[in-house]
Amino acid sequence: MTLDASLPNCNLCNKRMYHERSISYQCGFALCQACDGKYDDQELKEKLNIPQKTNHYYSTEYGTSYPYNQCFYFANESDLMDHFQFLYKCTANEIEFSDDYKLGLMFTEHDGTIDKQFCDNHNASLIGTICRESVQEILNGFYENSDRDVSNLYE
Numbered sequence: 001m002t003l004d005a006s007l008p009n010c011n012l013c014n015k016r017m018y019h020e021r022s023i024s025y026q027c028g029f030a031l032c033q034a035c036d037g038k039y040d041d042q043e044l045k046e047k048l049n050i051p052q053k054t055n056h057y058y059s060t061e062y063g064t065s066y067p068y069n070q071c072f073y074f075a076n077e078s079d080l081m082d083h084f085q086f087l088y089k090c091t092a093n094e095i096e097f098s099d100d101y102k103l104g105l106m107f108t109e110h111d112g113t114i115d116k117q118f119c120d121n122h123n124a125s126l127i128g129t130i131c132r133e134s135v136q137e138i139l140n141g142f143y144e145n146s147d148r149d150v151s152n153l154y155e
């Protein structure tokens, strides 16, 4: 066994971590095994006193079809990340560590607020015809049938 002095302490309880494999990452924070999974993303940021971005909404072309002239809209970062995870059927880490994400290609952050229901209606209208199925059915079907590959974000 090797000890690596460069490993971070747990960002939550400050416990010293000696092995890469005992570290979990959530929202980019390093967590020890005991702290991993204790809180959801929102709660974690509150615990760490990270300022909440309440006055931003997000748009992305990822998931739309050619000619890519339309965007999906999301009321907050957590909905945006859900979209990416469902679309690529992967973890938040796989998204956050990807080249596309790190290069800032995957979404645009906008000032202001936008209603979640508006976003759902808008997003569903890009995919299907709302009069036949409910907004939620359209969105669920879209994600279930998505065959996008997360490896495409790494290149």
Ligand SMILES: [Zn+2]
Pocket: 010, 011, 012, 013, 014, 015, 031, 032, 033, 034, 035, 036
């Ligand atoms: Zn900890």
